[in-house]
Amino acid sequence: MDYLPAEFFTLEDVDPADKTIFLRIDVNSPINPETGEIIGSSRFFSHIDTINSLVNSRVVLLAHQSRPGKEDFTSLDRHALTMQRILGRTVDFEDSLFSASAIERIRKMSNGDILMLENTRFYSEEVSIDYDLEVMEGTSIVRKLSPLMDLFVNDAFPSIHRAQTTLVGFQRVVPNISGKLIEREIRSLDRFLKGKESPKVAVLAGAKINESISVAKNFLESGSVDRIITGGVVANAFLWASGKQIGKKNEEFIVKNNKNHQELIKICKKLLEKHETQISMPVDFVMKPSGKRVESGSKVPDDQVLADVGVDTIVQYIDEIREAGSIFLNGPIGMYEIENYSIGTSEIFRAIANHGGLRIAGGGHTLSALEMLGLLREFNHASTGGGALISYLSGETMPVLEALKASKKYFDGNADGKRSES
Numbered sequence: 001m002d003y004l005p006a007e008f009f010t011l012e013d014v015d016p017a018d019k020t021i022f023l024r025i026d027v028n029s030p031i032n033p034e035t036g037e038i039i040g041s042s043r044f045f046s047h048i049d050t051i052n053s054l055v056n057s058r059v060v061l062l063a064h065q066s067r068p069g070k071e072d073f074t075s076l077d078r079h080a081l082t083m084q085r086i087l088g089r090t091v092d093f094e095d096s097l098f099s100a101s102a103i104e105r106i107r108k109m110s111n112g113d114i115l116m117l118e119n120t121r122f123y124s125e126e127v128s129i130d131y132d133l134e135v136m137e138g139t140s141i142v143r144k145l146s147p148l149m150d151l152f153v154n155d156a157f158p159s160i161h162r163a164q165t166t167l168v169g170f171q172r173v174v175p176n177i178s179g180k181l182i183e184r185e186i187r188s189l190d191r192f193l194k195g196k197e198s199p200k201v202a203v204l205a206g207a208k209i210n211e212s213i214s215v216a217k218n219f220l221e222s223g224s225v226d227r228i229i230t231g232g233v234v235a236n237a238f239l240w241a242s243g244k245q246i247g248k249k250n251e252e253f254i255v256k257n258n259k260n261h262q263e264l265i266k267i268c269k270k271l272l273e274k275h276e277t278q279i280s281m282p283v284d285f286v287m288k289p290s291g292k293r294v295e296s297g298s299k300v301p302d303d304q305v306l307a308d309v310g311v312d313t314i315v316q317y318i319d320e321i322r323e324a325g326s327i328f329l330n331g332p333i334g335m336y337e338i339e340n341y342s343i344g345t346s347e348i349f350r351a352i353a354n355h356g357g358l359r360i361a362g363g364g365h366t367l368s369a370l371e372m373l374g375l376l377r378e379f380n381h382a383s384t385g386g387g388a389l390i391s392y393l394s395g396e397t398m399p400v401l402e403a404l405k406a407s408k409k410y411f412d413g414n415a416d417g418k419r420s421e422s
Contacts, residue, residue, distance in 0.1 A: 020148060021058065050179040146174060155179025209234050218394045228280065
């Protein structure tokens with residue numbers, strides 16, 4: 001599914017000054033379960049450009065944190081304080097979404113004011129409605145908030161694969177505008193997918209094999225990538241599919257964490273049958289807890305985990321990376337959090353960071369590892385998306401991007417919200 005920023009209203013299409021702008025952002029972040037403090041602020045920083053472009057507007061922030069039933073499902077009061085610290089501007093907080101208090105505060109805002117409303121997922125209208133626009137437009141969220149807004153700006157890239165009310169429900173009520181983060185993400189990812197910097201190499205690693213195998217399938221079948229380099233549990237899945245031993249504990253991990261593991265292994269087998277020369281797998285590993293080296297395919301003791309790639313694999317992978325024209329990185333190569341098993345991740349990530357071509361990284365653990373190694377700024381683009389990034393690269397339909405396209409069509413390309421008479 002192709003998405004072009006030209007198909008959306010962007011901030012260049014409007015004059016936001018003296019307007020009330022509802023800005024949907026995604027600052028969903030890890031929370032310390034003991035203190036309630038927010039861990040990490042990368043998603044807050046990702047929206048700074050968009051917020052700063054609305055300095056002469058009245059900005060109402062819509063956002064969520066976690067989901068019902070999770071330990072980190074909490075109020076956004078600390079999120080408002082975090083955004084205030086990062087912006088260096090006052091960010092007020094309202095502990096409701098569409099109450100009389102919230103409506104009154106929004107109406108009394110002045111240009112330059114920023115108000116963050118309560119966690120949108122505190123309300124069933126946000127999470128329990130299927131993608132039915134008429135139903136969404138009848139919710140209290142849309143009915144009570146839409147009269148207060150001049151424009152709706154959506155900058156929540158990590159949520160573009162979600163069809164929830166505050167993400168897609170306003171598309172026919174007011175013009176939906178793409179924020180700068182969404183524009184930047186799409187342009188960067190499409191530069192990798194459609195650009196001419198080749199050969200294109202995707203390093204797919206980490207523990208979430210369901211997502212990585214889906215991306216590998218789309219990359220190889222669409223021809224958008226020339227080579228897949230595997231690491232972590234992703235590599236284990238491909239090796240298992242190839243008929244090589246990976247050891248009892250490593251097989252059990254895949255089975256336990258993936259109910260559809262049989263289907264995933266079948267997909268790996270088919271990809272290997274059709275694209276074997278394009279898929280790189282480790283030739284040796286370092287085992288945990290013994291710390292001993294084992295060659296791929298050799299017997300792995302039942303009590304050992306394949307915790308990192310070995311020296312021969314590191315050398316092979318670095319050679320392949322040097323030959324690449326552009327690189328996409330998603331997932332650590334091994335158990336990088338443990339020093340004894342971090343060498344593969346460190347060496348391969350450094351090789352990518354020092355590469356002269358296009359370098360794009362995505363995924364929470366990937367960015368965490370790059371930040372830990374001091375390499376994050378060496379990449380052309382670091383994607384804020386998790387599931388959204390994987391869904392986009394897998395070629396799936398993106399509800400938020402579809403809503404942005406539909407809104408521009410609905411308002412006949414008039415960002416002032418006026419529809420032509422027909």
